[in-house]
Amino acid sequence: xxxxxxxxxxxxxxxxxxxxxxxxxxxxxxxxxxxxxxxxxxxxxxxxxxxxxxxxxxxxxxxxxxxxxxxxxxxxxxxxxxxxxxxxxxxxxxxxxxxxxxxxxxxxxxxxxxxxxxxxxxxxxxxxxxxxxxxxxxxxxxxxxxxxxxxxxxxxxxxxxxxxxxxxxxxxxxxxxxxxxxxxxxxxxxxxxxxxxxxxxxxxxxxxxxxxxxxx
Numbered sequence: 001x002x003x004x005x006x007x008x009x010x011x012x013x014x015x016x017x018x019x020x021x022x023x024x025x026x027x028x029x030x031x032x033x034x035x036x037x038x039x040x041x042x043x044x045x046x047x048x049x050x051x052x053x054x055x056x057x058x059x060x061x062x063x064x065x066x067x068x069x070x071x072x073x074x075x076x077x078x079x080x081x082x083x084x085x086x087x088x089x090x091x092x093x094x095x096x097x098x099x100x101x102x103x104x105x106x107x108x109x110x111x112x113x114x115x116x117x118x119x120x121x122x123x124x125x126x127x128x129x130x131x132x133x134x135x136x137x138x139x140x141x142x143x144x145x146x147x148x149x150x151x152x153x154x155x156x157x158x159x160x161x162x163x164x165x166x167x168x169x170x171x172x173x174x175x176x177x178x179x180x181x182x183x184x185x186x187x188x189x190x191x192x193x194x195x196x197x198x199x200x201x202x203x204x205x206x207x208x209x210x211x212x213x214x215x216x
Contacts, residue, residue, distance in 0.1 A: 053083035090120030159189035
């Protein structure tokens with residue numbers, strides 16, 4: 001009998017608690033389940049997107065090998081419109097830009113590089129900016145090239161950006177600014193494999209390369 005009374009008291013206590021907190025608890029559980037469902041659904045969506053993007057990127061690479069620039073550009077356009085949030089999209093844009101450049105389709109090359117510069121992660125954005133500035137330099141669009149090179153870039157690209165700025169400024173005959181840019185490129189990366197070329201360009205416009213510390 002005591003057990004029955006104790007059980008009845010527990011049931012009564014549970015009922016009272018549920019009357020007071022049950023509704024809120026239900027909504028917390030529902031919210032948690034919805035969040036979990038949303039998270040797993042998003043992960044599935046990401047995996048699915050990545051898989052499809054990978055297949056499309058393989059098609060793009062095949063078109064590159066076949067030197068079919070039109071097909072390369074179509075694949076890149078599909079990638080950007082359907083899978084723009086994946087890592088494959090800026091990669092495809094850079095590959096398509098190179099294909100277009102080699103096909104002498106500078107308009108498409110610039111468009112692809114601009115897309116990568118606008119939508120890619122920091123590393124892709126930096127590479128796209130440097131290459132786009134190079135195309136604009138060839139077109140003598142100097143002010144536009146310098147504008148593209150403005151803004152922050154990851155530290156590992158600082159030397160390449162400064163080097164490209166030096167090229168643009170030298171083409172404008174702004175030699176003092178070009179020398180400063182080339183020097184900045186040298187200072188930014190002591191192990192740059194293109195360091196000797198930057199030194200030659202600096203010396204060609206009247207600059208001098210300081211002797212390395214510890215040199216005889």
